Amino acid sequence: MLWFSSPVPVKTKQIGVTRMVSNVDAAAEELLTWGNHGPKWRAAVDACIAAAEGTGTIENARKAFLAAAKANGMLSGGSA
Numbered sequence: 001m002l003w004f005s006s007p008v009p010v011k012t013k014q015i016g017v018t019r020m021v022s023n024v025d026a027a028a029e030e031l032l033t034w035g036n037h038g039p040k041w042r043a044a045v046d047a048c049i050a051a052a053e054g055t056g057t058i059e060n061a062r063k064a065f066l067a068a069a070k071a072n073g074m075l076s077g078g079s080a
Contacts, residue, residue: 001023001024001025002023002024002025002051002052002058002061003022003023003058004021004022004023004024004027004058004059004061004062005058005059005062007020007021007022008020008021008022008027008062008065008066008069008075009021009075009076009077010030010069010074010075010076011073011074011075011076018076018077019076021065024048024051024052024058024061025052027044027048027061027062027065028045028048028049028052030065031044031045031048031065031068034068034072034074036071036072038071038072040064040067040068040070040071040072041068041071041072043064043067043068044061044064044065044067044068046064047060047061047063047064047065048061048064048065
């Protein structure tokens with residue numbers, strides 16, 4: 001499991017429920033549930049794949065996932 005340095009809190013379909021995404025696999029899984037597939041989303045997918053394949057870093061995957069969460073209005077609590 002490729003763990004993030006700190007989890008990224010994201011909104012879920014259940015009102016008031018936050019999911020703490022703490023690793024690359026969970027981030028990739030979460031990205032697949034989002035409807036907006038813009039450039040930040042694509043960058044996060046690519047970063048997760050790179051981290052999983054060992055050609056990218058876990059921290060880059062976390063940063064890209066955080067940016068995608070912000071861009072898609074999925075970040076819970078305002079920052080991470």
